[in-house]
Amino acid sequence: MNKLNIAPINQGKIQVDLLDNADGLTVKLVGDIDMEDPSLLLDPFFEKVHQGMVAGKIPFVVADFQGLTFLNSSGIKAVAKWIMKLAMLPPDQKYQIRIAHNKAITWQVTSLPTLTFLVPGAVKIQ
Amino acid sequence: MELFNTFHLFSYLPVLAFGGIIWYERMRRQGAQKRTTYLLLSLAALTLSAMVQAAATLLQTSMPFTWPQVFVLSGIFYFLALIFLEYAIHVKRIQESFLSKDFHRAVWGLGAWFGLAGVLALVVLLGAWSWQGPHDTFPWNLGVSMAGAENPILGYTEQMRLVVGLYSLVLIVVALWGAHRVFNLQEGVIRKRSYPFYAQILVTVILLVSQWMEKPATSVATANILPVGWFSILSLVYIVRLIEEFFFWSQFQLRSDKAKLEQRQHVQNLLIRRVIAGADEEDKGIIRELMDASLEKVKGRMVVQEYRITGITVYRLAGNVFRVEDPGHLIGYVTPLAEKSIKNLDKQKLNDQILRTTYDYQELRDTPVGTLKDFGKRLIQEALAKKETLVTSEVPEGLRGLQRLVVVVPIFDADHVLGFLTAFKDSFDRLYPAEKDILGELAENLTTVYALMAGKEVQRERNRLQGEMNTARDIQTSILPRNASVPGYQVATFMETATEVGGDVFDFIPTPYGTYFGIGDVAGHGLPAGMMAVISVAALHGALDAAKSLGKPLPLDQVYDAVNRVLCTLNRDRIGSDKFMTQNHFLAQGSTIEHVGTHMVAALWRARTQTIEELTGLTNKTGFLGLSEHMLSRDSLGSFTMDKDDVLVLYSDGVSEAKNANGTMFGLDGIKHALVEHAAQTPQEFIQSLLEGLRRHATTGDLKKHGGRFTDDISLVVLKKD
Numbered sequence: 001m002n003k004l005n006i007a008p009i010n011q012g013k014i015q016v017d018l019l020d021n022a023d024g025l026t027v028k029l030v031g032d033i034d035m036e037d038p039s040l041l042l043d044p045f046f047e048k049v050h051q052g053m054v055a056g057k058i059p060f061v062v063a064d065f066q067g068l069t070f071l072n073s074s075g076i077k078a079v080a081k082w083i084m085k086l087a088m089l090p091p092d093q094k095y096q097i098r099i100a101h102n103k104a105i106t107w108q109v110t111s112l113p114t115l116t117f118l119v120p121g122a123v124k125i126q
Numbered sequence: 127m128e129l130f131n132t133f134h135l136f137s138y139l140p141v142l143a144f145g146g147i148i149w150y151e152r153m154r155r156q157g158a159q160k161r162t163t164y165l166l167l168s169l170a171a172l173t174l175s176a177m178v179q180a181a182a183t184l185l186q187t188s189m190p191f192t193w194p195q196v197f198v199l200s201g202i203f204y205f206l207a208l209i210f211l212e213y214a215i216h217v218k219r220i221q222e223s224f225l226s227k228d229f230h231r232a233v234w235g236l237g238a239w240f241g242l243a244g245v246l247a248l249v250v251l252l253g254a255w256s257w258q259g260p261h262d263t264f265p266w267n268l269g270v271s272m273a274g275a276e277n278p279i280l281g282y283t284e285q286m287r288l289v290v291g292l293y294s295l296v297l298i299v300v301a302l303w304g305a306h307r308v309f310n311l312q313e314g315v316i317r318k319r320s321y322p323f324y325a326q327i328l329v330t331v332i333l334l335v336s337q338w339m340e341k342p343a344t345s346v347a348t349a350n351i352l353p354v355g356w357f358s359i360l361s362l363v364y365i366v367r368l369i370e371e372f373f374f375w376s377q378f379q380l381r382s383d384k385a386k387l388e389q390r391q392h393v394q395n396l397l398i399r400r401v402i403a404g405a406d407e408e409d410k411g412i413i414r415e416l417m418d419a420s421l422e423k424v425k426g427r428m429v430v431q432e433y434r435i436t437g438i439t440v441y442r443l444a445g446n447v448f449r450v451e452d453p454g455h456l457i458g459y460v461t462p463l464a465e466k467s468i469k470n471l472d473k474q475k476l477n478d479q480i481l482r483t484t485y486d487y488q489e490l491r492d493t494p495v496g497t498l499k500d501f502g503k504r505l506i507q508e509a510l511a512k513k514e515t516l517v518t519s520e521v522p523e524g525l526r527g528l529q530r531l532v533v534v535v536p537i538f539d540a541d542h543v544l545g546f547l548t549a550f551k552d553s554f555d556r557l558y559p560a561e562k563d564i565l566g567e568l569a570e571n572l573t574t575v576y577a578l579m580a581g582k583e584v585q586r587e588r589n590r591l592q593g594e595m596n597t598a599r600d601i602q603t604s605i606l607p608r609n610a611s612v613p614g615y616q617v618a619t620f621m622e623t624a625t626e627v628g629g630d631v632f633d634f635i636p637t638p639y640g641t642y643f644g645i646g647d648v649a650g651h652g653l654p655a656g657m658m659a660v661i662s663v664a665a666l667h668g669a670l671d672a673a674k675s676l677g678k679p680l681p682l683d684q685v686y687d688a689v690n691r692v693l694c695t696l697n698r699d700r701i702g703s704d705k706f707m708t709q710n711h712f713l714a715q716g717s718t719i720e721h722v723g724t725h726m727v728a729a730l731w732r733a734r735t736q737t738i739e740e741l742t743g744l745t746n747k748t749g750f751l752g753l754s755e756h757m758l759s760r761d762s763l764g765s766f767t768m769d770k771d772d773v774l775v776l777y778s779d780g781v782s783e784a785k786n787a788n789g790t791m792f793g794l795d796g797i798k799h800a801l802v803e804h805a806a807q808t809p810q811e812f813i814q815s816l817l818e819g820l821r822r823h824a825t826t827g828d829l830k831k832h833g834g835r836f837t838d839d840i841s842l843v844v845l846k847k848d
Contacts, residue, residue, distance in 0.1 A: 039704065073649030077704040080753040087756045110745065114724055117749030117757045 004052035009041050016045055024058050025049070030067035033075040042075065046082035053095045060096040062126070065108055076111055083115055086122035097123045130355035131183055137358055138176040141365045145169045148372045164214035165372075168207045172364065175203035179354040193337055193352035194286040198247035198293055200352075201330060204360050205240075205300065208322050211364070212309060215371045216316040222559045225311050232308045239300045246293035253286055287338060294334045301326045317375070325363040332356050390567065394574055401578040409579050413440060413572065414454040420568040421457060424561055433554035435533075435561050437461075438568075439480060442545040442576060448485040448506070456480055460550055463502025463532065464524040487543065501525075506546055509534040515562060519555035530555045535569045537576065544576040595653070598627045602656045605663050610634040612641045612714045612845060615768075618809030620817070620842040624832075628839035629655030629707060630778045633663055635670050639679035639715070642670055645725060645843050646709030646751070647778045658697045658705045658752065665692035666711070682713050682722045686748075686759040693752035706750040710776070717847065719774075720765045724748050726777060729797050731805040733771030738798045741766065768847040773805050773812065780838030781816075787826035796823060809844040816842065 001007075002025065008017035013032040018025055027049060035041075053061055063079070065071070071079075086094060099115065101108040116123045149169060153162040182196040220229050305323035309316060333356055400412055417438050428434040437458030441448040450456060461468060462479045471479065483502075490498075490507040498504045501522040509516040516534045525532070531551035537544045549565055551557070603621060610617045611634065621630060629648025634641060646662060648655040669688040673680035680688075686709070697703045710725040721744060728741040747762030768774060775797055784792045796819065804815040820840070821829065828837045 073706065074704050076649070076750075077706060077753070080706070080750075084754055084756075087754070111750075113746045114749045117759075117761075118754035119756045120758070 004049065004056065006045070006048045006052065009045055011041060014038070014041065016042070018045075018049060021062065024060055024062070025053070026062040026064050028064045028067065029071075032070045033068065034070055034072050036074070038072070038075045039078040039081070042078035043081065046078065046085075050082060050085050054089065054093050057093070058095055060098055062098045062100055064100040065112060066100055066102040068108075069105060070107060071111070076115075079115060080118055083118045083123055087119040094122070096121075098126050099123060100126045130358075131353060134355040134358040134361070135176065135180050135183060137361050138172070138180075141361050141368075142169060142173060142176070144365060145172070145368055148368065152372070162214075164210045164217060168210035168214060171203045171207035171210060175200045175207060175357070178203065179352075179357060182352065183354055192286075194250045194253065194290045196352040196354065197290055197333055197337070198250045200354070200357060201293075201297055201326070202243065202247055204357070205297065205304075205326060207364065208326065208360075209236075209304060209308070211367060212304075212319075212322070215367075216309060216311075219316050220311065223311070224556045224558075228311060229308070232310070236300060236303045236308050239296060239303055243293055243296040243300055246289055246296060249289050250286060250293065253289070290337075291334065294330050297330055298327050301330075317371075319367065319370075322360075322363045322367055325360055329356050329359050390570075394571065397571055397574055398578060401575055402582075406579075406582065409575065409582075410452040410454060413575055414452070414457070416568060416571050416575070417455065417457050420564050423564050427560045427564070428558065433556075433558075434551070435549045435557075435565075436552050437550045438547060438565075439549075440545065440547045440572060441485070443487055443543055446487050448487060448545060449483075450481050453477065453481060458550075459552055460548070461525060461528055463500075463505060463548065465501050465522045466524045468524055469527060505532065505534050509536045509546060510543060513538055515565065517557045517562075528552065531557060533557055533565065535565045537569045537572050539573050539577045544573060544580075547572065595627060598653050598656050599623055602627055602629075602631070602659060605660060606632065607634045610643075610843070611636075612643065614716060614848050615714065616809050616846040616848065618813050618842075618844050620813045620840070622836065622840040624651060624780070624836055624838050627651065627653050627656035628780075629659045629705070630780065630839035630841040631659040631663055632776075632841055632843050633666060635667065637670055637674055637679070639673075639713075641714045642666070642682075642685070642711065643714065643843070644709055644711040644723075645776045645778065645841060646707050646723075647725065647780075647839070647841070648705050648707040649750075650705055651838075654701070654703045654705050657701065658693065658703060658707055661696050662689055662693060662707060662709065662751065665689040668692070682711055682720050683759045683763050686711050686722045686751075686762075687757075690751045690757060690759070691755050694755040697752050703752075706752040708745075709751055710744050714845075717767045717769065718765055719768060720763065722748070722759050722763050724750065724762060726779060726782065727794060728777075729775045729794060729801055730766065730768070731773035731775070731801045732769075733773070733805065734769060738801055739766075740794065768845070770847055771805075772847045773801060773809070774843075774845045775801060775812075775816075776843040778839055778841040780836055780840045781820060781842065783838065784820055784824045784836055784840075785827045786823050787830070789827070792820055792823050796820065809846050812844055812846075813842050 002018045002020050004018060004025065006018045009015065012035070014035070015028075015030040017028050017030075019028055020026075027046075033042075049061065052058070083097060086097070089095075099112050101112045103109055113125055116125055145165070146169065149162055149165045152165065178196055178199045182192075220226055301323040305320040309318045311318075333352065336353060336356075397412070397416075401409060404412065417440060421435065421438060424435050425431065435458075437456075437460035439450060439457075439460045440455045442451050444451070456477050459473070460480060461476050462483055464479075468476060468479070485503060485506055490503060490510060493507065495507055495511045496504065498507055501524075505516055505518065513536055515536075517531065518533075519531050521529055521532060529550045529552055531554065533549040534546055535549070536546045547565065547569060549561075602623065606619070606621060610619045610632075613636075617634070619632060621632070623630070628651050630646070631648075632643070632645040634643040636642075644666065646659070648658045666685065666689050669680060669685050673685075689709070689711075693707070697705065708723070708725040710721055710723045710728075713720045721741075724745050724747055726745060728744050730739040730741055731737075732739055743762075743764040747764075748759040749757040777797060781797065782791060782793050786792075797816065800812070800816040800819050803819075804812050807815060817840075824836065829835070831837075
């Protein structure tokens, strides 16, 4: 278990886990998200991460998509909703999402960089 | 005669063997136990008859029997064999037709006569004990003094002739009773046969006369032996009867059942054709016809008309409620399943009450069986729960005097409840099996009709939805510009939507400050994607129109951001859609084209150098539209120039991601290849050439998989500089 005590998601082809790393936390997404409404799984998970990040004043979290072979539009929307939460935070509570992506996977190359534009300064591609 | 007797005795063997086989075969069948019991009793009686005759013939004087004893015992055993055989044949029909009481009454009458025959037979049997002794004392002399007679045997024979004569008379009465009274039930209920009884009378008379004609014996050694060969007539009759009923009629019944099954199938097929081809309003008429036909069939099958079903009602489950759909679905004399008295209501008022009465399916389904107080609800609930026909003569106070029997038949399609029908009898409290069959057949036909009606309703709803989808798709395509043009350029466009509403869009908007044009694609498909595309076009037009009204050009990035904010407000926040979209907006002013947004890498054919430039700045420089109002597109601004014969190809991902059989996408390479081959063509010709290549690529892949259509919308915008 991680420092925020958030349980992993392990359902079907989807594995999402929050891992501790030396500098902070890593949200690791693995598998294939093509279900009809992944927000049912992802939204509560990201909300807990967000609350934990804010409460713990953790400066950044790595969103590691490298093992995720597919993420449908609803899944991208769920990630976008998480990013949008950062826009509402006062400056002293803001943290950064650092996206780790795999350049060999087309959807990651075309979609993930655009997430950096949603809330200026909130997301960075590693 | 001796040979005849011997032949007759051996003839019992095949008769009993055949009867035994039939008994064994019947016994193994389910539901035929009663018939086998009486058939076994019949065969046992026949065996006893055979044993008596065989013993008397073979052992002769070693037995205390002479012709009178053989005569009466054989006659009685044969008659028992016959009566048990007939009962074995008819018992099922007698019971199913509720005629057991009538039958038993007739059997009691027969029993009285048969008892008398038995007493006389007993006298004959007791007479055998006097065979070896004096016959001149009571009771052996039957009250006639033969004291001093020279030939006591002669006296015995005379006595036996007298008693056997009386016995024969009684047996003839018994046989006539059997022929005319015992099985003389309602016509059509059983296949009554009188000839076995007449055969018994015939043989009795023949044997009696033959023995009366014989000269009386003068000693034990010369006592007459009955010519049992005559009983072969009865054996023959017995086996004919056995074959007729248990073999011939069984076969006939099987053929008849098969024919009935084929007829039912035929009726079902006709019904299916009629319901499918008929208009919706005709369906109710078809149900009425089925009900009428069933009642007619009942009339045709019932012998006693006043005992038949007198009315039928059909309830259909619509939504969560059972109700009679049409006044035409009440036929004959029907009443509500009422607890309270309805005796003061005339037929019209009764029908009105039935039409007003509904039954809540959820209540019937969720309430424990047997706990509902209302008579009708309780009955219907039980029939639905058991999925079988429920018959009751225990009608509540309110129905007494009006109905004597209520039947509820559930209508199911597998486990799916479609409705139920109720049937009534006002003069009889039992349901004949034939009537139950007819009601079952009606329920089966109604299952077909209701299932087809439901199918037609689903199809109608599907057509309506398809119509709405077509309308939605029409909206998506109808908002596209009729005449796409950019001054100084040849322009051609193309869009083919996928099977459902997609989210591709392109537009050309001339303004005093240049021509704005753009291309975009909503992530995903369906109506929400189409709606988002439409909102984005409306927002683009609104922004440019406002700028035109203000009399000053609106920077391209501000147009893009305005569209984004509108999408965030309307599509994300108000509609709650999870869709987002990619777009590139362009502003053409002479040979310079500015661009903004993120969509797909475009291909630009440079005519002078015959090379292709990939416009990578068209993607990944800003965010998707409709996700964040905080997003700004300024950093995605860029521009390029086009010289004479340069060709710009803009496309949606439906083009680049079209797959072949191996899963290989058409890709930007496919577009570039088309440019190399066909860049000299007009934009319209180029699009056709590119589409041919695209179709060739996807023929064994996406097109094959989706019945000749692409997986995603296909959009192309091609500009060629004059």
